[in-house]
Amino acid sequence: MLKIANGEVYDPINGINGERLDIWVEGSKVVAVGEGPPDRAPDEVLDASGAIVMPGGVDIHAHIAGSKVNVGRKMRPEDHRGDVVPRTEVTHSGVGYTVPSTFVTGYRYATMGYTTVMEAAVPPLGARHTHEELNDTPIIDKGCYPLMGNNYFVLKYIERGEQEKVRAFVSWLLRATKGYAIKIVNPGGTDSWKWGKNVESIDERVIDFEVTPRQVLVALAQAHKELGLPHSIHVHCNNLGVPGNYRTTLQTMEAVGDMRIHITHAQFNSYGGTSWADFHSEAPRIAEYVNAHENVTIDVGQVIFGEATTMTADGPWQYRLHQLTGNKWANSDVEMETGAGIVPYTFRKSNLVNAIQWAIGLELMLLVEDPWRVFLTTDHPNAGPFIFYPHIIKLLMDKDFRDEVFAGCPKRARKRTMLAEINREYSLYEIAIITRAGTAKALGLKDKGHLGVGADADIAIYPKDSDPERMFSCPRYVLKGGEVVVKDGRVVKSVQGKTIYVEPPREDWIERELREEFERYYTISFENYPVQDAYLPQSEVIRCE
Amino acid sequence: MKKIENVICPFCGCLCDDLEVTVEDGEITKVARGCSISRSLFLNHHKNLAKPMVDGEETSVERAIEEAASILARAQFPLIYGLSSTTCEAQGRAIELAELIRGNIDSTSSVCHANTTLAMQAVGEVSCTLGAVKNRADLVIFWGCNPIEAHNRHLTRYSGTVKGRFIQGRKDRTIVVVDVRRTRTAKAADLFLQVEPGRDYECLAALRALLKGEELDVREVGGIPIEELVSLANRMKSCKFGIIFFGMGLTMTRGKHLNVAAAIMLVRDLNRFTKFLIMPMRGHFNVAGADNVLTWQTGYPYAVNFSRDYPRYGPGEFTAVDLLARREVDAALILASDPVAHFPRKAASYLEEIPTIAIDPHRSMTTEIARVVIPTAAAGISAEGTAYRMDNIPIRLRKVVDSPYLSDEEVLERIIELVKGS
Numbered sequence: 001m002l003k004i005a006n007g008e009v010y011d012p013i014n015g016i017n018g019e020r021l022d023i024w025v026e027g028s029k030v031v032a033v034g035e036g037p038p039d040r041a042p043d044e045v046l047d048a049s050g051a052i053v054m055p056g057g058v059d060i061h062a063h064i065a066g067s068k069v070n071v072g073r074k075m076r077p078e079d080h081r082g083d084v085v086p087r088t089e090v091t092h093s094g095v096g097y098t099v100p101s102t103f104v105t106g107y108r109y110a111t112m113g114y115t116t117v118m119e120a121a122v123p124p125l126g127a128r129h130t131h132e133e134l135n136d137t138p139i140i141d142k143g144c145y146p147l148m149g150n151n152y153f154v155l156k157y158i159e160r161g162e163q164e165k166v167r168a169f170v171s172w173l174l175r176a177t178k179g180y181a182i183k184i185v186n187p188g189g190t191d192s193w194k195w196g197k198n199v200e201s202i203d204e205r206v207i208d209f210e211v212t213p214r215q216v217l218v219a220l221a222q223a224h225k226e227l228g229l230p231h232s233i234h235v236h237c238n239n240l241g242v243p244g245n246y247r248t249t250l251q252t253m254e255a256v257g258d259m260r261i262h263i264t265h266a267q268f269n270s271y272g273g274t275s276w277a278d279f280h281s282e283a284p285r286i287a288e289y290v291n292a293h294e295n296v297t298i299d300v301g302q303v304i305f306g307e308a309t310t311m312t313a314d315g316p317w318q319y320r321l322h323q324l325t326g327n328k329w330a331n332s333d334v335e336m337e338t339g340a341g342i343v344p345y346t347f348r349k350s351n352l353v354n355a356i357q358w359a360i361g362l363e364l365m366l367l368v369e370d371p372w373r374v375f376l377t378t379d380h381p382n383a384g385p386f387i388f389y390p391h392i393i394k395l396l397m398d399k400d401f402r403d404e405v406f407a408g409c410p411k412r413a414r415k416r417t418m419l420a421e422i423n424r425e426y427s428l429y430e431i432a433i434i435t436r437a438g439t440a441k442a443l444g445l446k447d448k449g450h451l452g453v454g455a456d457a458d459i460a461i462y463p464k465d466s467d468p469e470r471m472f473s474c475p476r477y478v479l480k481g482g483e484v485v486v487k488d489g490r491v492v493k494s495v496q497g498k499t500i501y502v503e504p505p506r507e508d509w510i511e512r513e514l515r516e517e518f519e520r521y522y523t524i525s526f527e528n529y530p531v532q533d534a535y536l537p538q539s540e541v542i543r544c545e
Numbered sequence: 546m547k548k549i550e551n552v553i554c555p556f557c558g559c560l561c562d563d564l565e566v567t568v569e570d571g572e573i574t575k576v577a578r579g580c581s582i583s584r585s586l587f588l589n590h591h592k593n594l595a596k597p598m599v600d601g602e603e604t605s606v607e608r609a610i611e612e613a614a615s616i617l618a619r620a621q622f623p624l625i626y627g628l629s630s631t632t633c634e635a636q637g638r639a640i641e642l643a644e645l646i647r648g649n650i651d652s653t654s655s656v657c658h659a660n661t662t663l664a665m666q667a668v669g670e671v672s673c674t675l676g677a678v679k680n681r682a683d684l685v686i687f688w689g690c691n692p693i694e695a696h697n698r699h700l701t702r703y704s705g706t707v708k709g710r711f712i713q714g715r716k717d718r719t720i721v722v723v724d725v726r727r728t729r730t731a732k733a734a735d736l737f738l739q740v741e742p743g744r745d746y747e748c749l750a751a752l753r754a755l756l757k758g759e760e761l762d763v764r765e766v767g768g769i770p771i772e773e774l775v776s777l778a779n780r781m782k783s784c785k786f787g788i789i790f791f792g793m794g795l796t797m798t799r800g801k802h803l804n805v806a807a808a809i810m811l812v813r814d815l816n817r818f819t820k821f822l823i824m825p826m827r828g829h830f831n832v833a834g835a836d837n838v839l840t841w842q843t844g845y846p847y848a849v850n851f852s853r854d855y856p857r858y859g860p861g862e863f864t865a866v867d868l869l870a871r872r873e874v875d876a877a878l879i880l881a882s883d884p885v886a887h888f889p890r891k892a893a894s895y896l897e898e899i900p901t902i903a904i905d906p907h908r909s910m911t912t913e914i915a916r917v918v919i920p921t922a923a924a925g926i927s928a929e930g931t932a933y934r935m936d937n938i939p940i941r942l943r944k945v946v947d948s949p950y951l952s953d954e955e956v957l958e959r960i961i962e963l964v965k966g967s
Binding site for chain 1: 550562641666676703710840843855857929
């Protein structure tokens with residue numbers, strides 16, 4: 001048994017706000033809080049005096065494993081050369097920076113005190129690849145979101161008004177991919193991209209189908225509800241990156257009524273204006289809607305000035321970014337299912353548009369009042385590498401620091417965003433919510449994001465520091481499943497995390513419907529398609545009712 | 546007797562997964578649906594097996610493994626090479642071993658599609674999975690490759706006669722071949738453009754210029770009459786979905802990675818007019834897997850060195866042919882490939898001068914000269930694991946019959962254990 005002694009505990013799910021409490025860990029779980037089990041002495045005591053104790057971080061959206069991530073890695077040797085990571089006695093070597101190798105990804109999350117990360121977008125045909133990479137991502141627990149918003153069968157069943165088949169197919173696909181949640185990217189648009197086209201509004205018809213993005217959103221939100229999945233539909237809206245797209249985002253949220261919806265990297269979809277010339281922030285409007293609608297959660301996709309590698313399943317947007325920048329461009333259309341594009345990008349503080357984008361992410365986090373419904377991400381590596389989360393925490397907690405960074409941006413940015421007027425500073429309690437408690441709750445991960453009895457013993461102990469960036473960059477200890485894996489910001493033990501996936505109610509009957517067309521149009525046999533158990537050496541299943 | 550369905554063929558980058566293999570009394574007796582190479586592979590898998598050898602003497606597998614570990618533990622600058630004809634799980638072990646012994650690791654792509662990698666690192670890659678081709682492509686161009694002989698079922702499964710969602714079959718496709726000679730694929734094509742050896746780059750550049758509306762005041766480019774190029778450019782612009790498949794005709798002829806970059810940029814330009822994509826014809830059934838595993842574990846797809854305890858990328862510096870030809874390595878582990886059969890003589894013969902370990906199910910020119918030979922179970926026949934198709938789609942290889950030998954993965958695990966303990 002292990003005791004974490006004397007730390008200031010921040011456990012929002014259990015309402016603990018900085019109380020000095022001991023946390024008791026046995027095996028892989030928290031077994032007591034405050035007073036320990038009677039008549040037993042701990043075998044190990046971790047001294048948390050002068051430190052805060054939080055649940056391990058839970059990242060709700062990052063691109064860390066799978067085919068497009070690997071294309072990004074392969075395509076960008078220049079990204080890696082300047083950020084080499086030598087091996088140690090307990091860790092493998094590797095490379096960073098925006099697209100780190102898998103071992104380094106796991107180690108760097110752990111040394112930030114993060115212990116669970118969700119891979120944001122998986123093409124079902126390539127799900128095996130995602131799982132292979134996740135298995136080579138040490139320490140953290142992980143899950144992944146299979147893409148569905150441009151899937152042939154989803155579109156076909158919606159076109160025919162066969163909602164029960166949509167539901168059954170979603171269930172089947174989640175099981176076949178060992179996925180965690182329904183991911184939707186540019187619904188309908190990536191399918192139109194298969195002929196080089198896109199959709200520009202949620203009511204525009206998808207090529208080859210009598211279906212609109214609005215119908216896709218509603219049908220999948222409905223299927224989610226019927227299946228009782230732990231996390232809501234996870235949506236990358238149409239028109240990402242386009243000036244004026246805030247309207248599309250509002251329409252997207254409105255389309256599902258009061259059904260649950262999560263809008264991801266909302267910063268990229270909070271744009272006003274009609275072109276880059278009058279580009280400005282409409283974050284206040286998005287925040288207003290989120291504030292008024294409890295069924296909506298968002299993560300922001302905060303910009304970090306510097307290098308990024310954009311990679312999404314939004315094929316047409318990625319082509320557009322290539323045309324805007326002239327940067328090298330990788331594209332991969334995935335038969336019957338989805339697509340992907342990868343384009344390196346640099347966010348420059350001196351660039352007016354980039355400065356406004358940077359401000360928008362912060363506005364969203366500062367204007368959405370309920371920290372349980374707005375989450376800190378960088379859509380890694382699209383808006384920036386995840387290693388900058390501590391920097392973002394400081395921007396949220398320290399208005400002076402925020403002003404200082406903003407002062408380095410073009411003056412004209414001040415008229416395009418209201419960031420300078422916002423005085424709010426996040427408390428540690430709120431930071432704990434937007435980086436762990438809130439994300440775990442939105443994901444429906446009952447044993448994560450808190451330190452109550454029965455929680456997974458994924459715990460981060462950060463030495464108190466007036467500089468939040470320093471504090472969150474170098475934990476004194478990180479525990480994963482009850483084992484100390486990080487000491488003073490360095491990995492001291494590498495463990496294998498689990499892959500968490502859902503098992504919705506079985507709907508095997510849909511296989512009869514699928515099989516014939518599947519064999520006709522795919523290039524892999526139906527039997528070889530699902531992800532085999534061999535790819536999940538350590539896993540945890542969440543059964544849905 | 547049992548019939549095993551949906552078997553994946555472990556030969557070429559087509560990674561056909563629809564084979565039906567009949568097994569009787571532990572032996573493969575029939576293969577349905579595979580091409581002739583595939584049938585031969587399965588039916589003859591038990592012939593010409595390698596035997597465990599050390600210094601020319603047959604010995605036990607364990608002894609051979611011990612000797613291999615001893616050689617690698619002592620080496621100052623070792624090379625691990627090959628990887629393309631085994632599972633991803635084994636490839637991962639090979640990388641782990643390379644890191645442990647501070648060695649170099651390189652795959653067969655360094656003599657094949659490495660130049661495609663160099664090109665894509667410069668300009669990107671505009672591609673798709675093979676099903677997108679099957680379902681949509683009305684213009685299919687084979688440039689510098691000959692699938693009818695090298696990727697036997699490519700046209701029947703993916704790119705030629707196969708029916709797709711929007712394509713009724715061969716008649717809905719126009720097949721164009723650009724090559725230096727009239728290959729069997731050229732004979733089956735609708736159109737053949739004969740390019741002079743070493744002149745592909747100019748033809749690709751000319752096509753790009755034509756797309757931009759330039760008028761070229763010449764009679765021919767690279768031996769191809771200008772009217773044929775103009776006509777091809779127009780076909781490319783006006784198709785609904787075009788694809789260029791390419792092979793060594795671009796990657797290993799004069800211009801190399803520049804040829805490939807020119808082809809990718811041509812395809813990029815074409816996207817202003819229509820849907821157009823490009824795909825390399827990966828040769829071995831899991832060379833794409835080697836690319837992928839090396840990339841996700843080290844950041845780089847081939848030519849990786851661990852001498853400084855972190856991965857360094859050095860095409861030309863850490864590529865196998867170069868390391869061997871310059872006589873820089875002092876030991877070699879050859880896994881799932883046959884460099885003595887394929888490498889330039891200077892590089893191949895050096896393998897006889899240093900302690901070379903060969904891990905292979907079968908005897909080969911490399912096992913003949915190796916100081917240590919470790920026989921293993923053939924991936925996809927007697928060992929399960931992941932393989933990546935030429936379009937990077939991962940499929941799990943099946944085991945259809947037993948082998949008395951360990952898998953590549955198990956042998957490498959054992960070597961790692963011994964090296965760590967030494």
